[in-house]
Amino acid sequence: MAATSAADSFAVRNFNEMQQSRRRFLTTVGAGALAVGGGLATSAAPAQASAAPARAGGHRIPFTAAKVSQNADGSFTIGWTAPGVRRVAVYAGKDQHRISRRRAVAHGGGAGTVTVRGLGAADRWWFEIVPERGQSLTLADRSLHLAAAPNFRDGGGYRTAGGQWVRMGVFYRSNSLATLTDADVAKLKRLGIRTDIDFRTDAEVAAGPDRIPAGTKYVFANVAGTSDTGLGGYSLETEAGGVALMVAGEKSMVSADSARKAYHTFLTTVADPRAAGVLYHCTAGKDRTGWASAALLTALGVPRATVFEDYLLSNSCLAASNAAALAAVPASIRAGYKAVLDVRAEYLQSGFDEVAAKFGTFDGYLREGLGISARSLRARLLVG
DSSP: OOOOOOOSOHHHHHHHHHHHHHHHSOOOOOOOOEEOTTSEEEEEOOOOOOSSOOOOSTTSOOOSEEEEEEOTTSOEEEEEEOTTOOOEEEEEESSTTOOOOSSOSEEEOSEEEEEEEOOOOOSOOEEEEEESSSOOEEEEOSBOOBTTBTTOEESOOOBOTTSOEEOSSSEEEESOOTTOOHHHHHHHHHTTOOEEEEOSOHHHHHHSOOOOOTTOEEEEOOSSOSSOOSOOOOOSSSHHHHHHHHHHHHHHHHHOHHHHHHHHHHHHHHHOGGGOSEEEEOSSSSSHHHHHHHHHHHHTTOOHHHHHHHHHHHHHHTHHHHHHHHHTSOGGGHHHHHHHHSOOHHHHHHHHHHHHHHHSSHHHIIIIISOOOHHHHHHHHEEO
16 A cells, blocks of 8 residues: 555554555345244345346246345345246255255245244355246355454355356355454354465465465465555545555556466366365455456356445445544545545446456456456356
8 A cells, every 4th residue: 555654553553564565566035925934034125136137948047136134133134036936935054055945934926025033053044045937046145254354255146147146155255364263264164165365465474374274275376476566656645546546456456467367376266166165365355356256257247237236345344444444544644545445436447447458358358368268167156
């Protein structure tokens, strides 16, 4: 991040450390539902459908929108839209591959929202949404709810423009893993995290090594590399300075040799079935990790609007920590610093603009910039 002079408080020293890293690169669902089964389900308003039409054919997933959210009281809200479908049943399980259909936790029509209560404790509850015709869809709450890693979330669960869905439980994005608790690490092991891709610099890794389950394969994929990428010289004394820094950093993530090498490693690893349970992260889990997710979802055919939605989720995941960090820095740099802590649509757009300028199309970026094809990714990660 950009240089600044400050008092010798811990927060400002931490800011300066992030600033040095930035210089080198960037830290960087109607029918009403019925209560049945093990939980109590209540109905609400329909979920918003996506713009893309449902795929034809009895063996395709008919849902055009679906989402699972865990609530503060431990209940779950499941919403869906399935045009042309009259009846939907919802089943719950602790293992996405072993969800019993003996007893539904909720029923609904072709569009609805249900809240399921009383399921009990689990590392992660999965919900299979079964239509009267067509292929079912299995989803979970996107967040893993790790207190020490608030931006740790499942990267899947999105619908593509062609009507397929991105698998959940296969790849995860996060912020730093350095402060994970023993309970967090044990949870990751039970959830099947087997590969950890670290986008940070050597200095960041040395300052806070990852805490990961024993036996997890560690992959160092330094997006920033070792050379100065020309991101110095930006002042945080104005919001415009912070925005300019972030835009420049986003463009570098597309064009820099080290970044292209790192993202090649990332995408080829995710496409490899032997690397099940892939976790990738940087320090805040929003910039370098944000572009990784944006590139992957775009390669899978997820609509651009959904890609931006996923990117912007970091603002809510990191809201508490960002507010604390912002309050601790001098007022003179607060506006610029907030621009750096944020993720903003213009930042991600600048990355896509760089793709167009340097490679013409996104397929060109994948092919020429990263040396990969989207075909293997789609075969591995899409259902429906």
